[in-house]
Each structure stands twice: as structure tokens, then as C-alpha cells.
Amino acid sequence: MTTTENPIQANVGRTRLRKEDARLVTGRTNFTDDIRLPGMVHMVVVRSPMAHAKVTNVDLTGALDMPGVVAAFSGADLADDAGGLPCAWPVTEDMVAPEHKALAIDEVAYVGDGVAVVLASTAAEAVDAAERVVVDYDPLPAVVDMKAAIADGADLAQSTLDTNVSYRWPLANGDIDAAFDGADVVVEREFVQQRLIPSAMEPRAVVAAPMGVSDELTVWSATQVPHFVRVFLAAVIGIDEQNLRVIAPDVGGGFGSKLDIYAEEILALVLAQKLGRPVKWTETRSEGFQATIHGRDQVQKISLAMDADGRFRGLKVDLLADMGAYMQLLTPGIPILGAFMYSGIYKMDAYDFSCRGVFTNKTPTDAYRGAGRPEATFAIERIVDEAAHELGVDPMELRKRNWIQHDEFPYEMIGTLTFDSGNYEAATARAIEMFDYDGRRAEQANRRDSGGTKQLGIGISTFTEMCGLAPSRVLGNLRYVAGGWEYAQVRMLFSGKVEVITGTSPHGQGHDTAWSQIAADALGVPFEDIIVRHGDTAVSHRGLDTYGSRSLVVGGAALAAACGKVVEKARRVAAHLLEADEDDVEFSDGAFRVVGSPETSMTMQEVSTATFVAHDLPDGMEPSLDSDASVDPDNFSYPHGTHLALVEVDTETGQVELLDYVSVDDVGNVVNPQIVEGQVHGGLAQGIAQALYEGAVYDQAGNLQTGSFVDYYVPGAPDFPTFRTDRTVTPATTNDLGVKGVGEAGTIASTPAIINGVIDAVRHLGVNEVLMPASPRNVWTAIQQAAASGSADSDDAQAAAAVQADDAGPDAAAADNAGQAQHAAGDTGTSTGGDA
Amino acid sequence: MQVNVTVDGTAHSNEAEPRQLLVQHLRETLGLTGVNVGCDTSNCGACTVHLDGRSVKSCTVLAVQADGHEVTTIHGLATDETTEDGWHPLQTAFHEEHGLQCGYCTPGMIMAAADLLAENPDPSEEEIRDGLEGNLCRCTGYVNIVRAVQAAAAAGNGDGSSVSAHQAEEVSA
Numbered sequence A: 001m002t003t004t005e006n007p008i009q010a011n012v013g014r015t016r017l018r019k020e021d022a023r024l025v026t027g028r029t030n031f032t033d034d035i036r037l038p039g040m041v042h043m044v045v046v047r048s049p050m051a052h053a054k055v056t057n058v059d060l061t062g063a064l065d066m067p068g069v070v071a072a073f074s075g076a077d078l079a080d081d082a083g084g085l086p087c088a089w090p091v092t093e094d095m096v097a098p099e100h101k102a103l104a105i106d107e108v109a110y111v112g113d114g115v116a117v118v119l120a121s122t123a124a125e126a127v128d129a130a131e132r133v134v135v136d137y138d139p140l141p142a143v144v145d146m147k148a149a150i151a152d153g154a155d156l157a158q159s160t161l162d163t164n165v166s167y168r169w170p171l172a173n174g175d176i177d178a179a180f181d182g183a184d185v186v187v188e189r190e191f192v193q194q195r196l197i198p199s200a201m202e203p204r205a206v207v208a209a210p211m212g213v214s215d216e217l218t219v220w221s222a223t224q225v226p227h228f229v230r231v232f233l234a235a236v237i238g239i240d241e242q243n244l245r246v247i248a249p250d251v252g253g254g255f256g257s258k259l260d261i262y263a264e265e266i267l268a269l270v271l272a273q274k275l276g277r278p279v280k281w282t283e284t285r286s287e288g289f290q291a292t293i294h295g296r297d298q299v300q301k302i303s304l305a306m307d308a309d310g311r312f313r314g315l316k317v318d319l320l321a322d323m324g325a326y327m328q329l330l331t332p333g334i335p336i337l338g339a340f341m342y343s344g345i346y347k348m349d350a351y352d353f354s355c356r357g358v359f360t361n362k363t364p365t366d367a368y369r370g371a372g373r374p375e376a377t378f379a380i381e382r383i384v385d386e387a388a389h390e391l392g393v394d395p396m397e398l399r400k401r402n403w404i405q406h407d408e409f410p411y412e413m414i415g416t417l418t419f420d421s422g423n424y425e426a427a428t429a430r431a432i433e434m435f436d437y438d439g440r441r442a443e444q445a446n447r448r449d450s451g452g453t454k455q456l457g458i459g460i461s462t463f464t465e466m467c468g469l470a471p472s473r474v475l476g477n478l479r480y481v482a483g484g485w486e487y488a489q490v491r492m493l494f495s496g497k498v499e500v501i502t503g504t505s506p507h508g509q510g511h512d513t514a515w516s517q518i519a520a521d522a523l524g525v526p527f528e529d530i531i532v533r534h535g536d537t538a539v540s541h542r543g544l545d546t547y548g549s550r551s552l553v554v555g556g557a558a559l560a561a562a563c564g565k566v567v568e569k570a571r572r573v574a575a576h577l578l579e580a581d582e583d584d585v586e587f588s589d590g591a592f593r594v595v596g597s598p599e600t601s602m603t604m605q606e607v608s609t610a611t612f613v614a615h616d617l618p619d620g621m622e623p624s625l626d627s628d629a630s631v632d633p634d635n636f637s638y639p640h641g642t643h644l645a646l647v648e649v650d651t652e653t654g655q656v657e658l659l660d661y662v663s664v665d666d667v668g669n670v671v672n673p674q675i676v677e678g679q680v681h682g683g684l685a686q687g688i689a690q691a692l693y694e695g696a697v698y699d700q701a702g703n704l705q706t707g708s709f710v711d712y713y714v715p716g717a718p719d720f721p722t723f724r725t726d727r728t729v730t731p732a733t734t735n736d737l738g739v740k741g742v743g744e745a746g747t748i749a750s751t752p753a754i755i756n757g758v759i760d761a762v763r764h765l766g767v768n769e770v771l772m773p774a775s776p777r778n779v780w781t782a783i784q785q786a787a788a789s790g791s792a793d794s795d796d797a798q799a800a801a802a803v804q805a806d807d808a809g810p811d812a813a814a815a816d817n818a819g820q821a822q823h824a825a826g827d828t829g830t831s832t833g834g835d836a
Numbered sequence B: 001m002q003v004n005v006t007v008d009g010t011a012h013s014n015e016a017e018p019r020q021l022l023v024q025h026l027r028e029t030l031g032l033t034g035v036n037v038g039c040d041t042s043n044c045g046a047c048t049v050h051l052d053g054r055s056v057k058s059c060t061v062l063a064v065q066a067d068g069h070e071v072t073t074i075h076g077l078a079t080d081e082t083t084e085d086g087w088h089p090l091q092t093a094f095h096e097e098h099g100l101q102c103g104y105c106t107p108g109m110i111m112a113a114a115d116l117l118a119e120n121p122d123p124s125e126e127e128i129r130d131g132l133e134g135n136l137c138r139c140t141g142y143v144n145i146v147r148a149v150q151a152a153a154a155a156g157n158g159d160g161s162s163v164s165a166h167q168a169e170e171v172s173a
Helices: A021-026 A123-130 A176-181 A226-237 A263-275 A285-291 A331-339 A373-391 A395-402 A424-435 A437-450 A472-477 A511-523 A551-577 A604-613 A673-692 A745-765 A776-789 A796-804 A813-820 B022-029 B089-096 B106-119 B125-131 B143-154 B165-172
Strands: A041-047 A053-059 A069-074 A114-120 A134-139 A165-173 A185-196 A205-209 A217-221 A244-247 A279-282 A295-306 A312-324 A350-359 A454-464 A486-492 A498-502 A530-533 A585-588 A591-594 A597-603 A627-631 A640-650 A656-666 A724-727 B002-007 B010-015 B048-051 B054-057 B070-072
Touching: A021 B089, A021 B106, A041 A123, A041 A263, A041 A285, A053 A114, A069 A123, A069 A263, A114 A123, A114 A263, A165 A331, A176 A295, A176 A312, A176 A350, A185 A373, A205 A263, A217 A226, A217 A263, A226 A244, A226 A263, A263 A279, A295 A373, A312 A331, A331 A350, A331 A373, A373 A395, A373 A454, A373 A745, A395 A424, A395 A454, A424 A437, A424 A454, A424 A640, A424 A656, A424 A724, A437 A454, A437 A745, A454 A745, A486 A511, A486 A551, A486 A604, A498 A511, A498 A551, A511 A530, A511 A551, A551 A585, A551 A591, A551 A604, A551 A627, A591 A604, A597 A604, A640 A745, A656 A673, A656 A745, A673 A724, A673 A745, A673 B143, A745 A776, B002 B022, B010 B022, B022 B048, B048 B106, B054 B106, B089 B106, B089 B143, B106 B125, B106 B143, B125 B143
Parallel strands: A041 A279, A217 A244, A312 A350, A498 A530, A656 A724, B002 B070
Antiparallel strands: A041 A114, A053 A134, A069 A114, A165 A350, A185 A295, A205 A217, A205 A279, A295 A312, A454 A640, A486 A498, A486 A627, A585 A591, A591 A597, A640 A656, B002 B010, B048 B054, B048 B070
């Protein structure tokens, strides 16, 4: 069932197999670590093993004596070669932040903070030599916990600051006091968004080549944002921007972790200039766990005020957001992106939000798939379930009573945004039908009555999010230093073939294919005759790259606009050659036809060739059909959907099994259904992973306990069912394509769906909260605590507790995580690797 | 130490440090950069190749252990990698079922899947998921990877899919 039929054209709206795949399935790829240049040296960063310490001495002499070593530098050696790492989002005027040099000089502030670099002819020699660097540290107290960090008299995470609170950022709308004072029911909860490690499969890497290798400084980086990297590296190092070229070659996933300017990019470029040789750095996975940004890590205090009939009156959110030790590119702004989303799809009278950004001695946080919106969506979708329980109504029914009706769009919501379109009823109806909601409720009741140890839970998430980052004016008002427009160019070649240039920078999304589909339909040329170029600032000189589900919404709109300009230019040429008035020339199916005499026509490709040779063009017309466009959206787009999860919880062990997952997303019009479905699948897996599997754990000294794939559980194929997905289509009205963005939807929606399901399965045992990940230990502990507090509906909880009373679990969270790590080293599926 | 290894049908003889991993030998010495490195703990499977026809994470094998043996990488799987007609059925299936997004895990995933199908030509969904447990993907949520393996299995590719193209030619010759 669709709300509105998606207009299907020759290419747009149909699955076209991806153009990208030919390289990728045959291994003919060009990832950054694959690049080898003559004279290239390998860089290794020596990192702090201490979470917080004064650096009293760095001795490089042992390293410099090692074979193959070309050079070694301490932070002090490079102090004047570059400024600090940039933060592009100082969210308040009085935000405080420590200086963040590419290498620490006097003080290290997290385990993994770089203190020295060693450069050698081979990577192995560089690793060996780095072992010989001797660094003396004078330990300082480590600040690990956010609540401790904001307490009076707390130790400081950065000794150059006099506080651990970087900023306080408020958002208020409506009379919050009236909303709460007059409420019949107020539900209050505290949710913890555990810290996550993004874990794109390609580790970060950078290669920098000095002037002389080519006519400009060239940086290849495993980045989502080559244009950002160019602008900021030039500014930080003091290079003229026109002399710096940044290339994102094949990039193996990002999920926000490659939306940044990293110390190693600065170091590689500075050292390539200094040594006059190409410099390469590739992180090891375990190194990346320390040195590449983390995601989430927030504590959310949330209160929902309601009337007795369940009508929502107001919402208060008090947020603590862990910045880690430093501000990376967007660190302070991530929780602010969430600020607009806490009211979800619901109507209410008042909203009060406040966020404090807090420094700790941990790896900096920054954007991770969803970036603020998953956290917000979790909080509202969780507390709506809690509110339903308190009111004694079905959680879906409470949602229906409060959500924005489809005939109320456009709707100015309480979080100050205007939702342009949506149809929550339609998506929910389809999800309920696919899931057999009533049937599953009956099944759940039967299980409950049977009193068995495996109980069913149904998890709901009716979410929305904001995509298509972003209107530049809005970003300006939020003190973001850049804009949010996007760029596209269409080059019509002699042969009638087409080059499309985009300022977005794909790293797995399939832009080559989707952009070809858009251009093929708009220009009336074959899909196969189009090549899409991106990710190189020398090819695509303008662009703001790929993040925030923006590429199609903003970049696709720019492409459509550029194609429109090509058609108008070509119409003029065609009219001239067909000896007709321009107003009498129609363009459809790739041909210009004279109205009334359809046999008089020229194809776009014929016009393109005629324009290129320029033998007979209208007087005064430039001999080119090439066109470009920069498009700045005037609103965000708002995908939404209804997700339903069926989980089974073993009340004796706390083991959760995800039995079924249904998602119905409304991402507006779609260009390529297969790619859209793939994005949903991957998003679901990452959101479910937060709910059930992943969590970065630090000990009290600030050591990352989950320091590799052995201890940090990135789920594998056996950990998921086959997701069942469908879509409704309510086109966005904020861009000409009617698209909303799909990159983050699955991740944003699924985490609360799973946790709501887990709690629904053990609610009768008195459980109303479980820490993420909902590992056996965390679920078991929640059941025991509920039993101990006597909050169960019946004696079920006491019975469950009695079974396990003598079997106390370990109390180190890290042990819990390690207990889940089941990927056996060396296990490649059906065979075991090893001796030849 | 000298390592004599046949890779994708070509015999190579090169020096290798005793500590050099097979994956480093393939990438750095032989330039076979389609073999990717995704971790340092043998968890992710991005570097999976076939050693004498069986899948192995090439980071768990020393280069010197491959001395005298045959290695097949993603580069040797197709009869002609430049045309879809020359692809291995699993390469076609991953393409058609959208079993890849960023593609970084894909070479290892395909090599692992080829061995899986060689051992079990008609696997259930559960057997596919369990069989690929040692290969991590962060993009696809595995749904379309499973579909791709099912599609390749349905195409009757179970018998000898782990045998690389050049080996198959040798066998038929």
C-alpha cells in the first residue's frame, strides 16, 4: 500500500544494478591504503597509553637509530607547523574547548592521544622504530564518568580549562510550566546512550604527496568529506587553497567516522612538505578504536506530561553529552542535531531542552550514523512506551492519540521545525498488517499465561528524523561555520555521452548509479552513456560532501537543476536547427520535437554533438550545453516510518533473540528501490547492534577495555534475522525530486523498537528499563533488580529471581561485552584457517 | 626467506621476512590489493583467500607457510574480470542481489561464500549465516549477502565454486 504512487520513469523509480559493483566484486579497487608512490615513506603515530598525564619528555633517539627510519618528530618539534584540529560547530558564543594539536605537546588527554611520529621506508620498519620512542608521563587524574565530571570539585579532564562543562545549549518553545503544572500524569526516566565505535570496514588511511609529485599538494584520504578536508587542511597548515587537491578514492564505509579532519591528515601533509616525499599512514583496527571518533555517549533525563486521557502536554529533556577529550569537527553540535527531534511525531504544547557538553578523558565523540537523532528518537519512543504502561493503554494506541494526522501537514512542530509532509497512519497500518500485530499480541498473551521462561515482547518505534542537511541559513543561526548547499555539473561531450560531476562524496551509497538514473531521465540519454565523477576537489571543485542523509536530497536536487539548464540550452539549439520557435519545441523521451509535426525532431545527443561542433548555433549563443547548479534547501526533509520487532527473552538467562523485524519506511520518492532497501537493511543492523550487541567500555583509569574486534562485538550474519521491509510514499515537498533521504532511517528507528520489545517481554516481571546493549547480563540484571524491588505484576519476578539467586553475574561491564564476543579468530565460516 | 607460491595461477618466488603475514605478502610484495585488511585480530575476514582451495583468513597465515602452496584471491576468481560474462557466479549474484555497498568486505565475503558453497551446495539460510560468521560487513545488514549466496547456490554453482577459474581450466584440460 502506498500513500501516493511513486512516479516511475524510464530509470528513476526502478532498480538499476549498480555501476560501482564491477570494480568492487573483482577487487579492482583503489582504496587509500592501496596507493603506493615513488619515494613514499610510512608514518606511525606513537600514542599515549595514559588517559591523562603531563608529558615530561619525549626521547626519539632510539627510534632514529633503527633501520629504515627517515625521521621522527615529537609534538614540540611540530608545534609551529600547523594550528589545532578544527571544530566547525562552536554551538554557543561562550563554548570552551582546549587547543587540539595534531600531536600533544605538554599534556595527553585520552588513551590514543598522539605524542610522536616515526617515518620509515616500510610500514614494518616504522612500527619497529616507534617501539623505541621513550615518553615520560606524569599521571593526572582521569575523568571518565560524565556525572562525576560535572560534580563540584571534580578533577579536570583538561588542565588548561577551569571546567569540564564546555557549553550549555537550550531550546524552549511554549509554556512548559503550564504544561507540567496542569498535567494529570508525568512520566520521568533517565536513559543512557552507551558509547559506540563506528567500525567502518575500511580503516582510516591517508597519503600526502608534496608539490613536485604533481603541480599541487595532493592528499588521498579515506574520508567522506574531501571538500571539508581541503578547506580545513589549507587553513590549519597555512596552504593556499588552490594549491591543495584532496581525493577521496574508493572509501570503505564511513557512518560519520570519516566526516572529520583528523590529526593524521594534518601530520601526513605537514611531513610530506617537510621531507619532500609522499607520506602514508594507515591505522590498524585497534589503533582506530582509540584514534577515530566514537558515537553516542549521552545521559538523557526526560519527562513527559500528559492529560489523564493520554494527550501529551509537554516534554522536558536535560541532556549530558560526552565530548570526549577534545572537540573534533562537529563534536559539540551532535546532541544539538537531536534537540529538534525529541518530540518525535507527536503534538504537544510545550518543550524544554537543555544540553551540557562535557569533557572527559576519552576518545572524542562526533557524528555516528544518525548523529543526535537516534538518541532523541530512542528517548521519545521509549518514554511513550513507559507512558502507555502507566496509563494502561496499548503503546500503539497512545501513539495514535498523539501523532500529527496526515491532513495536518505542513505542521509546525514543538521542536520549532516545520514538517512538510508525512502519513504516519499509512505507514503504521502497513506495518501492523505485515507484522500481524493483533495476532502477535495474542501469541504474547498465550506465552505469558503459560508461565514459561521464554517470553515474547513486541517493540514499537514510530519515528521521524530530519534529513537533507541543510538549509544554510539554519546552519548559520546554529553557529555552524559552513553552509548546507550542494553542487552538480553536467558536461555534454562531443559524442553525446555525459559526465555528471557531484559535490557529494559516496562511500558505499551507490551515487554513480542513482545519479546516472536521474540524469538519464532528465536528459533523455541512456543510463549507460553517463559517468558520475566525485570525490576529487580537482574534478568537483565545489561540494559539501556526504553525511546526514543529504546526498540525494540536496545533491540530487542540484543535479536535477543542472540537467534542467542543459535541456533549456539544448532546446534553443534544437529550435534553431529545426527552424522552429523555441516555444514550439517540446522535450520528451530524449528528443526535441516541434509541436504539431512530431516527425521533425532531434535527439539530445544530436543536439549535444551539434553544439560541440558549433557550426550552426543561434546568434550569440555560447558553444556549450554544459551547466551546473548549486542548490540550497529551504527546509530539511523528514522521513518517517513504523518499525515493529518481535523479540523473545529468556527470563532465566536474559538472552534476547530477535525473531522478526518489520519496517515500513516513508522516504518519499525513490530513485532506486534496491539501493533504498539496502540502506534500510544496513541501517537496521547498526541500530539493532546498539540495542543488543555493542558498547565501548572504559575502566576507571580511562583505558578502553573494548579495544579491538575481539572485545567490541560488531555483529555478524548469524546475529540478525532477515528483515522484512516495505515502504509508503509521501513525497517530500522541499525538493523537486520529492525525496527525503534514507541513509540513517533504519539506525534511528530500530534501537528503541528493540529495547521496547525487550522490556515488553519482561514488563510483567516489573522491568521498566534495561541498559544497552541488552546483553544477557544486562537483561538478567534488570530482571533481578525488578524482583528485588518487588515491582512485578505478580510473583513472576520473584520466581525468576529465585531460580538465579545464587548465580550472581560478574559486575564488570567489560566482562559482559567480552562474553558476547563470539567471532572466533581464524574462523572463516566452514573451514578453519591455518597451516598450509 | 624465499617463498614460492602460486597465486591466481601464476608462480611467484620472493623474499619474505619470517614474520610477514600472507596478506602482507599478497598486498605489498605481489600488489594484489583486492585482498583487503579490515582488522588486526583475525575477526573481520576482509582478507579471506583460498589456500589450496579452502578459505582462510590470510592474516592468520605466515607468508612462509604458503611456500609450495596454491593461493586464490578475488583477482583469480573470474575467468575474465573485465566483463560480467567472465565473472564467477558469486560475483554476479552479489551484483544482482545488491550484496555489497562500500565493497570493502566483499572480496573476503565472496571467497568465504565460495568455500561455503563448495562444502554445502544447497545451504539453508541459517547455514549461510553461520557459514559466514567469520566475515563482518558493516553496510548491508547481511540480508542481501544471504540472498546473493542463495542465488548463486540456486544457479547450480555449488560444485566446485571454490575452484578458481584457472584451476577449473586446468582440471578440464
